[in-house]
Amino acid sequence: GQQLNQSPQSMFIQEGEDVSMNCTSSSIFNTWLWYKQDPGEGPVLLIALYKAGELTSNGRLTAQFGITRKDSFLNISASIPSDVGIYFCAHARAQKLVFGQGTRLTINP
Amino acid sequence: EAQVTQNPRYLITVTGKKLTVTCSQNMNHEYMSWYRQDPGLGLRQIYYSMNVEVTDKGDVPEGYKVSRKEKRNFPLILESPSPNQTSLYFCASSILQGTDEQYFGPGTRLTVT
Numbered sequence A: 001g002q003q004l005n006q007s008p009q010s011m012f013i014q015e016g017e018d019v020s021m022n023c024t025s026s027s028i029f030n031t032w033l034w035y036k037q038d039p040g041e042g043p044v045l046l047i048a049l050y051k052a053g054e055l056t057s058n059g060r061l062t063a064q065f066g067i068t069r070k071d072s073f074l075n076i077s078a079s080i081p082s083d084v085g086i087y088f089c090a091h092a093r094a095q096k097l098v099f100g101q102g103t104r105l106t107i108n109p
Numbered sequence B: 001e002a003q004v005t006q007n008p009r010y011l012i013t014v015t016g017k018k019l020t021v022t023c024s025q026n027m028n029h030e031y032m033s034w035y036r037q038d039p040g041l042g043l044r045q046i047y048y049s050m051n052v053e054v055t056d057k058g059d060v061p062e063g064y065k066v067s068r069k070e071k072r073n074f075p076l077i078l079e080s081p082s083p084n085q086t087s088l089y090f091c092a093s094s095i096l097q098g099t100d101e102q103y104f105g106p107g108t109r110l111t112v113t
Helices: none
Strands: A005-007 A010-014 A019-024 A032-037 A044-049 A055-058 A061-065 A071-076 A085-093 A096-099 A103-108 B004-007 B010-013 B019-025 B031-038 B042-051 B054-057 B076-078 B087-094 B108-112
Touching: A010 A019, A032 A061, A032 A071, A044 A055, A044 A061, A044 A071, A071 A085, A085 B042, A096 B042, B004 B087, B010 B019, B019 B031, B019 B087, B019 B108
Parallel strands: A010 A103, B010 B108
Antiparallel strands: A005 A019, A019 A071, A032 A044, A032 A085, A055 A061, A061 A071, A085 A096, A085 A103, B004 B019, B019 B076, B031 B042, B031 B087, B042 B054, B087 B108
């Protein structure tokens, strides 16, 4: 099945830095979802986007649904140690949920 | 407490020995799904179910079976496991459909030797 292209695959940053990651696809989608997986746990939904151009925030997290409907961005401002984990973008195609490969975030204190 | 539970959490087995991983949710959700997570590949959907007795294939269904006889349970069955099914498996549920927020279980790490 098709996978989304998520980048970067990994990030190593200092605490307090801002983080930016993105997800692209060759197809147009109606929904973009961002999940976070803490070490040893299942993913948890962070932000859901349902409209092209939509910009949604959840605390220090901001996500945008690209105008072309083929991409999405997630930004984290002023990173803290608990932001460590794997971030996944996902979209729903019919009732199937397709995930990107994930961006692994590591934070140096 | 609202949750999705999976059992077992860890399993080591041998090629060809049938196994079942159970999944149960206590949120009265209609939609349930199974995923496998492999390094560099993210999560890939195996099967999903829209309701009791309604199941459909995800992107990687080969070698797996599921059943949905009760709303709360959605077991994953490997009739004849092979080493390429060694993976981390997650069950998830959501209220009505795949685009709703999915609640994931804690995962089952399966090793097939």
